[in-house]
Amino acid sequence: MTIDALNQYRQLLTRRHFFRNASLGLGTAALASMPGSPLHAATAGAGLQGTPGLANLPHHQPKAKRAIYLFMSGAPSQMDMWDYKPKMADWFDKDLPETIRQGQRLTTMTSGQSRFPIAPSIYKFAQHGKAGTWASELVPHMAKKVDEISMIRSMWTEAINHDPAITYICTGDQLPGKPSLGSWLSYGLGNENENLPSFLVMTASWSGRQQAQALYNRLWGSGFLPSKFQGVSLRSAGDPVLYLSNPSGLDAGVRRRMLDSLSRLNQQTYEAIGDPETNARIAQYEMAFRMQTSIPELADLSDEPQHVLDLYGPDVMRPGSYANCCILARRMAERGVRFTQIFHRGWDQHGNLPGDLPKQCKDTDQPNAGLLTDLKQRGLLDDTLVVWGGEFGRTIYCQGKLTQKTYGRDHHPKCFTVWMAGAGIKQGVVHGETDEFSYNVTADPVHIRDLNATILNQLGIDHSRFTYPFQGLDQRLTGVTEANVIRPILA
Incomplete structure (x- = not known):
């Protein structure tokens, strides 16, 4: 040598x-930091709970300690719920002017149509609240809450198909592989409760048509972040989390001894090769053990008074219903879960919108309002950020044949509606405007990057400084393109 x-x-x-x-x-x-380990027993007297986040966070005083994201997967029709366009009544079955469409890219579902007949909303609108905010008859419960929310009518995105669009808004990129918003928050801000994950996900059942766009684990995945920051998905049947129960013949004591032995073996592996994913595996095994107690307690609604259950509507006790997910989200907020995301599918009304959309709204309207009321009554809304929305909007023109009773709408990325509430968000505000066709943004455009930057801001994070080195780049949730916090909606 x-x-x-x-x-x-x-x-x-x-x-x-x-x-x-x-x-x-x-x-x-x-x-x-892990209960059950010998080292944890030696340090338990310190009284510490949870897992701290990055040492340099928060960047500024946060308004929110936690966030709840109500995601309507498939894209709610903005002009049938929130974006009132009365002049469209005079345009029934007339073609959308090319001066409005401006050569916009179309999906393959309508690109072959010879006509683009306008389908005015068939639902009645009324003004509500101190500012006279317009809301549809489809959302009577949330209509009473318009003085407590900020409504953004000028959201837009580049993605026109579901998979890239939902991946984009959940992870900041149209291509799979990036960490989700919840994973970024879990990584940056840590966990307030050592017995529950910092990021929990629920997929609610729905009452519309029984086919819906698929959801993928990557929407709550950790991407290039360590795997311990990925979301944990709760199920509505059987064990809330897969393999939460002990197998037959295996009691808690035996499982504890097994995990202790496995932890020692993993620690030896870590000492030999130094792979941080080994520590992530140890942490996940320990969290799974603690969740055997914490998750059943979380899901048990027997201690909820009837007047609270009534806030969420008649389906609240049905596991997997949207109402049930919403009350669980409140219970998670109480227990310090950093980020909760509920996915409600079936909002993709390409046909029979009059048959399906009312069912979707009936599923979600009262639980949404009930969640805000419940959080407010408990003093949690002041430091809990609530976000409602989908991946894009829907077209004013009809997909397929137009009749007064049956029609559908195609995907529309150029404008859609999102609302936010709690944790330093102004109340009773409507931000942004669209044209009379609900087709183009005419004032205060808000990109989905701006939405994510605002969510991070309320949690004390400057999106431009919140990075993770990967593949030679300082990666950000909001990417390398400019993103701006939506200052006009902040209190």
Whole structure:
């Protein structure tokens, strides 16, 4: 071996030992935070709970401690719920002017149509609240809440099909592989409750047509962040989390001893190779053990008084219903869960919108209003950010044949509606405007990057400084393109 080769070997050996020994301190600290481990028993007197986030966060004083995202997967029709366009009544079955469409890209579902007949909303609108905010008869409960929310009517996105659009708004990129919003928050801000994950996801049942766009784990995945920051999905039947129950013949004591032995083996592996994913695996096993108690307690509504259950509507006790998910979201907020996301599918009304949309709204309207009321009554709305919306909007023109009773709407990325409430959000505000066709934004455009930047801002994070090094880039949730916090809706 030459002298140069020997020096290179020594440097490599030194680097290996340095990184291994340095990381052992981090691994020991991680183990010390886990209930059931010997190190945790030795340090339990410190009275610490949860897992801290990054040392440099928050960047500024946060308004929100946690967030609840109510995601209407498939895209709610803005002009049938929130974006009132009375002049369209005179345009029934007339073609959308090319001066309005402006050569916009169309989906393959309507690109072959010879006509684009305008389908005015068949639902009655009325003004509500101090500012006279317009709302449809489809959302009577939320119509009473317009003085408590900020409504953004000028949202837009570049994506025109569901998969890239929902991936975009949930992860900040149309291509799969990036961390979800909840994973970024879990990574940056840590966990307030050592017995529950910091990021929980629920997929609610729906009453519309029985086919809907698929949902993928990547929408709550951790991407290039460590896997311990991915969302944990709760199920409506059987174990709330897969394999939460012990197998037959295996009691809690045996499982505890098994996990302790497995933890020691994983720790030996970590000491040998220093892979941080090994620590993530240890943490996930320990969290799963603690969730055997915490998740059943969370899902048990027997301690909820009837007047609270009534806020959410008649389906609240049915596991998997949207109402049930909403009351669980409130219980998660009480227990310090950092980010809760509810996906409600079936909002993709390409046909029979009059038959399906009212069912979707009936599923969600009262629970949405009930959640806001419940949070407010408990003093939680002041530091809980609530967001409602989908991945894009729908077209004013009809997909397929237009009749007064049956019609559908295609995907529309150029304008749609989102509302936000709580945690430093102004009340009774309508931000942004669209043209008389609800087709183009005419004032105060808000990109989905701006929405994500605003969510981070309310949680004390400057999106431009919140990065993670990966593949030679400082990656951000909001990407490299400009994003702006929506200042006019902030209190």
